[in-house]
Structures are given as C-alpha cells and as structure tokens.
Amino acid sequence: MTAATREAYPVALAELVEQGVDVVALDADLSASTMGYQFGAKYPERWHSVGIAEANMVGIAAGYAATGKTAFVASFASFLPGRCFDQLRTSVAQPKGGLNVKCVASHGGVTVGEDGASAQAIEDLALITSLIPFDVVVPADFESAKQAIVAVGKTTRPAYVRTGRPKIPAIYDSGYRFELGKANVLRPGSDVTLIACGILVQAAVDAAEVLAGQGISARVIDMATIKPIDRDAVLAAARETGAIVTAEEHQTHGGLGTAVARVLAETLPTPISFVGVDRYGTSGKWDELLKYFELTPDRLVAAAKDVIARKR
C-alpha cells in the first residue's frame, strides 16, 4: 500500500477529537492539499478556512490556544513557517513557555515536485527548530505520520509535524508504536549508522541492503523526532558503529544533520557525513527530483563508505 504522509492529517485529527481532545483546525486556502478539508467536512464547527493569510491563521490559532483549545494550523512547509515565523515566535513560542498550537506542514522538501523552487521547503526545519518550546517531527510514512500527529496533539506544547506530497510505500503497519522523542532502529548494524527522517528513511533502508551485499553492516535509524532529538540513540550509534550518515530532505544546515552533529560534538565526536539539499530546486516529478538532488540510496552508500574511511 502506498499513501502520502499528508493524508494522515485529517485521520489523526478525527482520532484526537474522538479521544476527547478539544481540537480546532485552520487552513489557509490549501486545505485540498493539506487534506484539512476532510476534517472540516467531518467537524465543520471545529475547522475554519482563513483565506490566503498564514500570519492571521497562526495568530487566530494562538488565541484559540489561549482559551484552552488544541489548535492546529496547516499549510505548505514553504509558507508555514515561512510566511508566519514572527507570529509563531511572538504569539505562540514566547507566551507562557509556548501556547498549544500545532503546525502540520505538508509538501515538505523537494518532493512537492512540479511546482518548483518556490514551493520546495528546504528551510522549514532550520526555522522551526530555532523556536525554543517546539517539538519537531518528520515522519517517514502514513502510519508514523498519523501516530505522530496524534502524539503531538496530546501534549500542551507547540509542535511542528512535516508531511509530504507523494504517495510512498509503507514502512510501518498499525502494530507500530510511535513515541515522541524516541528514535526507531529499523535495522541493526555495526560498521556505520544511517540516521534519516521523512522520505529518506526508505532510502536508508535500501542503502543498508546494498551495503550488506558489499559486506558492510549498516544500522538504520528512523529519527522522526528531530527536536527533542533522541540523544541516547545517537550516542549508542556513535559508540557502537563509530561512523554516522544523516539524510534529510532539507538543507544540511539547521535540520536533522545539525541536531545529530550537535549531540556528537558535545559528547562523543564521531565522523559524520551529511546528506541533504544545499541548493534551490527546479520542476520535475518527485521521484526525478530525488535523483536530481541525489537523495538516493546510492548517495547514502557513497556517504557511508566515505565516513567509514574517516573512522579513527
């Protein structure tokens, strides 16, 4: 089965309401893409379209949250946080240690595809991880996205969950239990660790298979929660494999790679190689763009060999 992570959004919201969470949700004229409209159809009194006005949307959500609601906002990751960063900072992050506003940003990364560079968010994680109280999650498939949105919906902290546009194969089934702030080791390994998030988790799994064929044992970690990062999983990987590759559909500045490197630099300096997108995009089909930006198993294999060669 294939499904887009964005499709998990309305499913998770409905689940939260059914579990008694006082959810409201807002969209900014992209609800057909964020899938927010499906929640709106089910719970019209709990959903509003605010028009093309992301700053206002976030301000409204902050006001809602101040009255005790769990307020979700949805848009493309290029606009959320891009068009409303100051509102997220001043109206959401700073008051009382953070108001209960959840951002679910769809169309993250370059796999938004044909819309090109302006729609391809490769800065959102850098921006949002800079806001102190925010939890930040980049799920790898539909099931983990659904569980991640439910999990952040049950906290009272602000959070950001990044979802994607393309339909991708499932990694997890309904037996999976996502835990906020906890990494998931998908494959054991002893020579190198591939730490990935989002759509790059599948690439990491595929790369580990290729590496295994070449006699290299690669651990694969789904690091869905970028903030707070699972320090124990990072340090265990460093201790036990001595070499780290990070992979994300984002710049190598300010996202997963940065978060992992910070843990290592503070505690256990370890050779690391960063796989990401450090230039602006272009149009293309999403799978073509993954190749164009070298967000591929081949690139991860090469990065793994490079970092293994740098082991001390």
Add this chain to the structure above:
Amino acid sequence: MPTTLAPVSIAELTEVAKRVRAHIVQMVFDAQSGHPGGSLSAVELGVSLFWNHLRCDPANPEWPDRDRFILSKGHATPFYYSLLAERGYFSTQLLRGFRTLGSPLQGHPSMGAVPGIEMSSGSLGQGLSFAIGHALSGQLDGRDFRCWVMMGDGELNEGQVWEAAQAVPHFGLGDRVIAMVDRNGIQNDGFGDDIMKINPPEMWRGFGWHVIECDGHDMAAVDQALAEAERSHDRPRVVVAHTVKGRGVNYMENNPSFHGKAPTREQLDDALAQIAGGLK
C-alpha cells in the same frame, strides 16, 4: 461575578486618568527607557474601557467569561501596566521595577507574567488575529465575552492587521471583537503622514467595519464612543480615537522624539506638575 458595570462618572474617570498619566511618566523616568508618547495618547481610551466597558474581575483574572483586553501596540506598557495596577490586578508598587532585571514588567507585555496580560505583544500587528482566536473559541463554547483590541495608527501599516480585519466580518464576529485605534499620528521614525500616509477610517470602512470616530482625550466622548461600539450593528465596530501623542505633558505633545525616550529629572517634575493640573 460582575457581568454588568456600574457606570463610573466622567469626573472620577478623569481623576483615574491623572493617576495613570503620573505612573506613566514616573515609570519611564525610573527605567530611563520606554515609550511615553503612545502611552499618554491612549489614557482616556484605556480608562474608560477598563472602568466602564470591559467586563472583568481583577480578583479573578482567569474568569472564562471575562472580556479580553488585548494590547496589540505592545510598546505602550507604561500605560498598560499602570491601568492594570490602578484597576487592581496587581500592586502599584510593582510599577517601580518596570524594565528592570527581575521584574515581571518587561518592556513589552509577556503573557502570564502578571495577571491581566492576555497576550505577548511587541511585534506589531498581531493582536487582532489573536482576538479572533479567542472570539471563535467563545463562539464554539457558547460564551459571550468580547475582545477589545487596541492598536496604534502606525501599526496599521502592518499587513497582518488587514488579514485579520477581513476575517472579523467574514466570521461574523462583530459582537465579539471590538477594535480601537489610537490615532496619534506619530510613529517611531516621525510623523505618520511622512512615513506612510494612510486614512484609517476609510481603510476600516473598506474592510466592512463601522467606524466610530471621537476626540480621544475628551473622556465623555470616548466613553460614549465605546458605548456605541458595544451596541450591535450589522458591521463590526472600530473606534478611531483622534489623539495627541504625549498628551498631558506639553513638551512631549506631538513630539516624535518622545515616542521612545525618557524624561530628565527636571522634565519629570515638570510633567508631574502638569498632569496634576489636568488636561489643558
């Protein structure tokens, strides 16, 4: 729970306004920083609102059915904190620590730092949106509180104000969100007409609002304007109060340099004497 307010006389309100003005200049002098001009211009609006229109209970600041006062022009903290203290949300003693390390009274409002602060502001243009969120929540939960949002006229340069202005009538929140504009004509860099010439009443009307204009320093006129804003209408209401930046202290009046500047000791004494004599 006080759901209706016994009207306070204009004479009494005028005395409160004197005390608020005295706090404002004293606080900015003590801190040797802060924003006196846009605080002094807002005094009559704030006093009339807090004593005669805002359904509130200072002893129970989290009362779910309270009216919300949202200071969108967040730099007017000398005004805001003085108003809250005089209304009984906290001791006027606390005002002396304004802008100093260890005081909850930061240069711009920090939600939750002291009772009565509904929103963190300071980055302009965000208050009306925040109020809409409160109001929609009230609508969803069947509560009938109102949100009173105070903006500056310079603040109206911010695009987010107009994103929110279009949303209030769209969501039918006219009886829940009431806007107030302190039209003092001066912003950080100088006179608004030089920096970005705008026509606030026409702008609000264009966005579907009913505009109520008044002399923002005539307490009776302000009180009447806010009463009119409370009355139902087929459009949301905005009170555009024509004010004078620095009102009540002659050397600050209509003087852009006192947007964000503290008086000297001699200037403070002069200011306090002028304020005690009332508005001329």
